[in-house]
Amino acid sequence: MNERLPTSQKLYDRAVKAIPGGVNSPVRAFRSVGGTPIFMSRGEGYRITDVDGNEFIDFCCSWGPLIHGHRHPDIMKAIERQMHRALTFGTPCEAEVELAEFVIERLQARIPTAERIRFVSSGTEAVMSALRLARGFTGRSKVIKFEGCYHGHVDSMLVKAGSGLVTSGVPDSAGVPASFTEHTIVLPLDDLDAARKAVAEHGKDLAAIILEPIPANNGLLLQRPEFLQGLRRLCDESGALLIFDEVISGFRVAAGGAAEYYKIAPDLLTYGKIIGGGMPVGAFAGRADVFAQIAPDGPVYQAGTLSGNPVAMSAGLAQLRLLTEPVYKNLAGLGELLKSDFNAAGFRWKLASIGSIFWLYESAQGAKDGDEAPRRADQIRRESMETYARLHRHCLRNGIYMAPSGYEVGFLSAPMSEVQIYRLLEIFKDFFSKEERNPPQ
Numbered sequence: 001m002n003e004r005l006p007t008s009q010k011l012y013d014r015a016v017k018a019i020p021g022g023v024n025s026p027v028r029a030f031r032s033v034g035g036t037p038i039f040m041s042r043g044e045g046y047r048i049t050d051v052d053g054n055e056f057i058d059f060c061c062s063w064g065p066l067i068h069g070h071r072h073p074d075i076m077k078a079i080e081r082q083m084h085r086a087l088t089f090g091t092p093c094e095a096e097v098e099l100a101e102f103v104i105e106r107l108q109a110r111i112p113t114a115e116r117i118r119f120v121s122s123g124t125e126a127v128m129s130a131l132r133l134a135r136g137f138t139g140r141s142k143v144i145k146f147e148g149c150y151h152g153h154v155d156s157m158l159v160k161a162g163s164g165l166v167t168s169g170v171p172d173s174a175g176v177p178a179s180f181t182e183h184t185i186v187l188p189l190d191d192l193d194a195a196r197k198a199v200a201e202h203g204k205d206l207a208a209i210i211l212e213p214i215p216a217n218n219g220l221l222l223q224r225p226e227f228l229q230g231l232r233r234l235c236d237e238s239g240a241l242l243i244f245d246e247v248i249s250g251f252r253v254a255a256g257g258a259a260e261y262y263k264i265a266p267d268l269l270t271y272g273k274i275i276g277g278g279m280p281v282g283a284f285a286g287r288a289d290v291f292a293q294i295a296p297d298g299p300v301y302q303a304g305t306l307s308g309n310p311v312a313m314s315a316g317l318a319q320l321r322l323l324t325e326p327v328y329k330n331l332a333g334l335g336e337l338l339k340s341d342f343n344a345a346g347f348r349w350k351l352a353s354i355g356s357i358f359w360l361y362e363s364a365q366g367a368k369d370g371d372e373a374p375r376r377a378d379q380i381r382r383e384s385m386e387t388y389a390r391l392h393r394h395c396l397r398n399g400i401y402m403a404p405s406g407y408e409v410g411f412l413s414a415p416m417s418e419v420q421i422y423r424l425l426e427i428f429k430d431f432f433s434k435e436e437r438n439p440p441q
């Protein structure tokens, strides 16, 4: 591959001299798949082109935000319209009201607790703010999180967090004092008994239970609905708030995200990725009585110089307006086709999916068809990532761009059709038919 990437290689050589690891977010560095990162220069629909002119079908979608692919004309027009008025004021603007109304109206029909929303500039900020708000509202300190759930790089959440941390093999981050995580209780997913015990022990000081209802940062660890319902009950009983981190799943699996999909109303929700239409936007939403505690109405401080940025709000609004029911239906159909066709091929590796999110995993030795996909982080074999690294190189050689880590999920985008799905299947099957016939020693 590298002989096809002279310009990427040159840019990378320059980048590492100014930017640590040459990247502004660690997983982009290709450390777990080998080689050096590919520098992209253009995107159009489902296609991206790198600085050397190589074309790829984009199954990474900027890690999730690009549900309509690249440069959808409606989104570009909305950005342009706003761009000619102003980039930022630091005052309230119409675009943020429009996006807030649009999101609340959409969510409310499906999630009755989604009564208020505030915009920030990233998913990390959304989580950080939601946790502070939950603690301020309840007057309690402890938070339960789950092993393998990633909630951005908030200090208190950098414990068994998946995403870039699992990829680089760093279980925790340096620079986070133990006292910053002493109020974080980490539990395994898919274990309601463990949650019940922890709530019994800490219930009176428990501010919140936070999780990705569709955990998608440490593989795709789809949960049993009963587990999520059980957490809702535990929160009701203990007075802790249930926070769904829907930074990936929000507007991805349905207009109402995982909350709609599983028909569970959390007290707070966090958003990012899709909600910005490709611009840096995050948001947290939830119960009006909880939001009454936030500044300037209440004592919980939260702020942002570029929060509610008019250009970003316009992009987000244009993207969400395009997300109609037929779009979700079509994406889910493509996801289903990918899953059923790949899994019918009889490989040891299987494909898990929900809506337009997919993930390849190595099933257990001797697993039978119909056995379920992993539901906990510790069910993923670390060695399987070497196979993913080879698959990743095979994909790049064949014009397929996927996230450079086997712990990350893939995304489909609305401009795709069965043509791109069959192409992906062809590349996957070609790889696994050789791989599983001659497994490397």
Ligand SMILES: *Cc1c(COP(=O)(O)O)cnc(C)c1O
Pocket: 121, 122, 123, 124, 125, 127, 150, 151, 152, 153, 212, 217, 245, 246, 247, 248, 272, 273, 282
């Ligand atoms: C991506 C992600 C975050 C962090 O969002 P950033 O915009 O990268 O800060 C938080 N939670 C989940 C579930 C995510 O997938």
